[in-house]
Amino acid sequence: MYLGIDLGTSGVKALLMDDAQRVIASATAALTVQQPHAMWSEQNPADWIAATDAALTELKDRAGVALSAVRGIGLSGQMHGATLLDSADQVLRPCILWNDVRSHAEAAELDADPQFRAISGNIVFPGFTAPKLRWVEQNEPDIHAQTAKVLLPKDYLRLWLTGEHVSEMSDAAGTSWLDVAGRCWSDDLLAASGMRRDQMPALVEGSTPSGGLRAELAQRWGMQPGTVVAGGAGDNAASAVGLGTVKGGDGFVSLGTSGVVFAATDSYLPKPESAVHAFCHALPDTWHQMGVILSAASALGWFAGITGRSAGDLSAAIGTEVMAPTDVTFLPYLSGERTPHNDARLQGSFTGIGHATDTAAMTRAVLEGVTFALRENLIALQSAGGHVDALLAVGGGARSDYWLQLIATVLGVPVQIAADGDYGAAFGAARLGMLAVNKADPADICTRPAIEREFAPQTDLSDAFDAAFARYQALRPSIKSVGK
Known part of the structure; x- marks a missing residue:
């Protein structure tokens, strides 16, 4: 069996599917968004962990659902969010979300540098990650100085699940720091926005392994230690894999x-x-x-x-x-x-x-x-x-x-x-978990409904x-x- 975890804006969904890609069960836990000022939108990363734990615990407690049979886990998540960690992996401030547009001036400043569009292939939108860090640098300099790692929301969940700082290509493409053609971080774009490569997570493809489940969490949910966690995908790319x-x-x-x-x-x-x-x-x-x-x-x-x-x-x-x-x-x-x-x-x-x-x-x-x-x-x-x-x-x-x-x-x-079925981001994430374990041809797994x-x-x-x-x-x- 395979597990997909989708970290959305309004909740976390955990979905279990079998080897035939039949959905066995799913569970959700709600999240709320804080908007302390106009144009701001934030969440506390600790709430993501609590919601994920609640959803997986509900799956575990359902009769007939044995998480011990899970062979691979895939992650999906809301894109663009800036989760800032210090050198001890402690969260420095609430995550600035995808629909937060406080950094519109910083986005315009970065977008005026032609290398951003040339290398990233995209406008620097206010919702993207890079302008958020520029805003933090200019408005919360003490926090910016302490920032050792920047993780996207689902990748903060990965850190909790595996202990690894890893992202994947589809989500990283929405940061304005990725060379999208080359599928790697761009040192030029990082430097132009006041960041360094060592502040970025490692990169893998969404259908390849990114780490293994920590023993403590495996015991909590009745799973196998070291269960493969796939790279996963941003929410829309995960939905596309599911569809x-x-x-x-x-x-x-x-x-x-x-x-x-x-x-x-x-x-x-x-x-x-x-x-x-x-x-x-x-x-x-x-x-x-x-x-x-x-x-x-x-x-x-x-x-x-x-x-x-x-x-x-x-x-x-x-x-x-x-x-x-x-x-x-x-x-x-x-x-x-x-x-x-x-x-x-x-x-x-x-x-x-x-x-x-x-x-x-x-x-x-x-x-x-x-x-x-x-x-x-x-x-x-x-x-x-x-x-x-x-x-x-x-x-x-x-x-x-x-x-x-x-x-x-x-x-x-x-x-x-x-036709009736669950083909959303959590299902796509489970498919990516399946690919990471089986090394199958994606065309054989990612079929249309x-x-x-x-x-x-x-x-x-x-x-x-x-x-x-x-x-x-x-x-x-x-x-x-x-x-x-």
Whole structure:
């Protein structure tokens, strides 16, 4: 059997699968986010350990689940977080998370140095790791001076599990310190941001071993000491492994707190000016592209809070049959935006509201606005040489048939739903644990799931949505960012 551990923003999930890749059991433990100031987002790494222990203990205590049979463990995690350790591996401050944009000025400063885009293949976004360390250097110099190691969130869990300072390529690609083509740390980028190579963890591929489980923890959970812990992956790359999105033309759309259009690529295809992320994949000699929007299902959740109704109720009220767009336009920049605008200070808006505008019209506008943002991501991705034949839909928003049909129609590509099963990041992490032990061909392990349903583009509405998309695009430049 194989264990996948996914450290998310809202919780830790542990998943157990057998040799036939059947999910035996899973358990989750919740996490909370602290936001002590506007634009800040932090978590205490000790909470990650407590949540992981709780999830694994729940697995251990379930009847019929024998963790002693686990042969490999894979890790997945939220990306970009800066976990700062001193020389004794003690945490120096709360981890600065992926959706923390306090370092927007530092990100712009680093991005102005052309070698960052040239070597990392990406814009230096405020959510990435390197600008966070520059912010710490300028605002918390005592902590910066004590920093002996910088670990990404899942790699701090690895340190606890194995005692090793190790990361892997897909997660490291989101730091702005990785030579993404060469799959190694860049001394030039580290020096340009005031860091050193000895402050970085060692690097392995996601499907190779990174260490073994410490005896103390093995005894606690009834596992074997030294159980192989694979390199693992950042959350989106792990989800891609779980979905079998590993070769050119494979893609998925994630409708979670944030939104992602993900395309696997058979080669490295950077185009930083598009704001598309060009990252290493979790498997050797593979890469992927991502367009990322910062508010997806969370935009509907925000509107639900405003109306005092649940997101499910709002979705149910508009039915399942996609209608022509309303006159209301929603810009979904509730937390700024990444692809393609790269502006942490963009703000959202409703326009076109009149006396006849009701809750249903505004709900549809929210879904349309997020979908238009996803279309901008697909256009940016295609401009960078990527392509998708179809998009598998994942995340909480994938429960809405209306939204999936809308995405297929607006983006002009089929949107698919996998047959019942758990194909998320924890499952992908377990697959990487399996690969690290068995040295199998990834193509034999990372297969695509059976498709239960497919939503084809509704071509009779294409012209109407094209016009609404043009209206959406025309509105964005008129919106002034905070502080600009």
